Amino acid sequence: MEDLSTASAAEIASAVSTKSVSARSVVASTLERIARIDGRVNSFTDVLSDRALARADAVDAARQRGQAIGPLAGVPFAVKNLFDVAGLPTRAGAKINRDRVPAERDATLIARLEAAGAILVGALNMGEFAYDFTGENIHDGPTRNPHDLEHMSGGSSGGSGGAVAAGLVPLTLGSDTNGSIRVPSAFCGCFGLKPTYGRLSRAGSFPFVGSLDHLGPIARSVTDLALAYDAMQGPDPADPVETDRGIEAVRPTLDAGIGDLRVGVAGGYFARGGDAEAFAAVQHLGHALGCDRTVDIPEAARARAAAYLITAAEGATLHLDRLRSRAEDFDPAVRDRLIAGAMIPAPYLERAQRFRRHYRTAVLDLFRDVDVILAPSTPCRAPRLGQKTFVLDGVELPVRANIGVFTQPISFIGLPVAAVPVWLDDGLPLGVQIIGAPWREDVVLRIARYLEKEGHVRAPVAAFA
Structure with missing residues (x-):
């Protein structure tokens, strides 16, 4: 395995397990590529070279002793910097959080x-306090789209999408409150998984909106999503x-095909x-899956x-003390939205939560007739860096607030989604959401894997000189 930039996590783990390559050589090559390329992409905020090499040596030593080394043996990965990493202050993309005491343990x-x-190799750039869809951070600079460096990576997990698309690591972790895994996956041409709300532990992560936050992986293959x-x-x-989380192993059934799965x-x-x-x-993708039915997601x-109201109000509550004492240290775009959220009348929030229960019941009823629903991830390809407005359906709208127009109604009720990249031409990629019923990550990943095997979706590494 000479070109690690195109290797999947599954391929790396197989090579390390069979002693075709050492975990140390994989990590060393990864660190070299990060040093050589990431200055142009700006996906990493922290690179953990010593930790990663020590961990790689431990994997190699365990393999040498004949011990089990795991299904992801030697695979380099990185995490959005809202995950606790032992020895680092958990930034969550914010200037204020740089003053925090370093985390004592990993998430x-x-x-x-x-x-x-x-093997963890670093922490990744993100929008401040995850209140962002662009991948632009006022403190650490923007993560650039590896497929066109003048365009956005998407947010708020922009570093997570950018690092995968640039071939720096095959696997990253991000968070998704209103679309922050699905948007970077669309803009950067990656695969992403937003699991069912509550499926994966959030312990050791900096919150944004407790009732909407999800954590999940971004990768260049569906198999890698399933492995992670x-x-x-x-349980945690x-x-x-x-x-009530059971253990649902989806990897063994990933290649079962789509069979009689019903798609809308x-x-x-x-x-x-x-x-x-x-x-x-x-x-x-609907045509590729033989879909002939349209599903109307009501309201x-x-x-x-309602998701907007809940996001603004809960986010503001979390940051009220910081807004009072250090308002000047916020990104102004984030600060102003949080201040507005603090002024939302309580009856509006109560009404939004009541509607949320009604909406969940209505949407879940759709899954009596279909197993998955296809929908756009974003309303457009990645806008240019710094772009403030775009025109959608003949109306000029703010970019930052409207990139999540198709993702917010889905995460609002915590449904599992596999985000897949589609390349219609030589331009930038587009994203499609494969939406399932609660706890059916196995179904959305099976559909995604089928589309990948048939060549309808793919996640190529961006070309770098």
């Missing part, structure tokens, strides 16, 4: 990936979200208010509005 999901043999997902599952007493394409709200290419990408516009 649960980091520990679980390393227990499976993976399987490794990270399980430290997790603030209490759910979202119409109505999800078929307007975006560029024609965004809807063409959905139709392309999606109202769901997005």
Whole structure:
């Protein structure tokens, strides 16, 4: 394996397990590529060279002793810098958080990936306090789209998408409150998984909106998503979200094909208010899956509005003390939205939460007739860096607030989504959401894997000189 930039996590783990390559050589090559390329992409905020090499040596030593080294043995990965990493202050993209005491231990999901043999190599750039869809950070600079460095990576997990697309690591972790895994996956041409709300532990991560936050992986293959997902599952007493989580191994059934799975394409709200290419990408995958039915997700516009209210109000509550004492240290775009959220009347929030229960019941009823629903991830391809407005359906709108127009109504009720990249031409990629019923990550990943095997979706490494 000479070109690690194109190797998947599964390929690396196989090579390390069979002694075709050492974990140290994999990590050393990864660190060299990060040093050589990331100055142009700006995906990393912290590179943990000493830790990663020591961990690689431990994997190699265990392999030499004949011990089990895990399904992700030697696989380099990196995490959005809202995950606790032992020895680092947890930034969450903010200037204020640089003053925090360094974390004493790793976040649960980091520990679980390393227990499976993976090797943490660093922390990644993100939008401040995760309140962002662009991938632009006022303190650390923007993460650039590896497929066109003048364009956005998407946010708030911009570093997570950028690092995978640039071939710096095959696997990253991000968070998704209103679309922050699915948007970078679309803009950067990666695969992403937003699991069911509460499926993966959030212990050891900096929150944004407790009732909407999800954590999950971004990768260049569906198999890698499944490997990471399987490794990270399980109950966690430290997790603030209490759910009855079983262990669901999806990797063994990933290549089972689509069989008689029923697919619907979202119409109505999800078929307007975006560029024609965004809807063409959905139709392309619908055709590839033999889909002939349209599904109307009821009251999606109202769901997005309610998600906006809850996001603004809960986010503001979390940051009130910081807003009072250090307002000048916020990104002004984030600060102003949080201040506005602090002024939302309580009855509005109560009404949004009541509607949320109604909306969840109505959407779940759709899964009586279909197993998955296809919808655009974003209304357009990645805008240019610094772009403030775009035109959607003949209306000029703010970019930052409207990139999540199609993702917010889905995460609002915590549904699992596999985000897949579609390349319709030689331009930038587009993204499609494969949306499933709660706890059916196995189904959305099976569909994604089928589309990948048939060549309809792919996640190439960006070309760098």
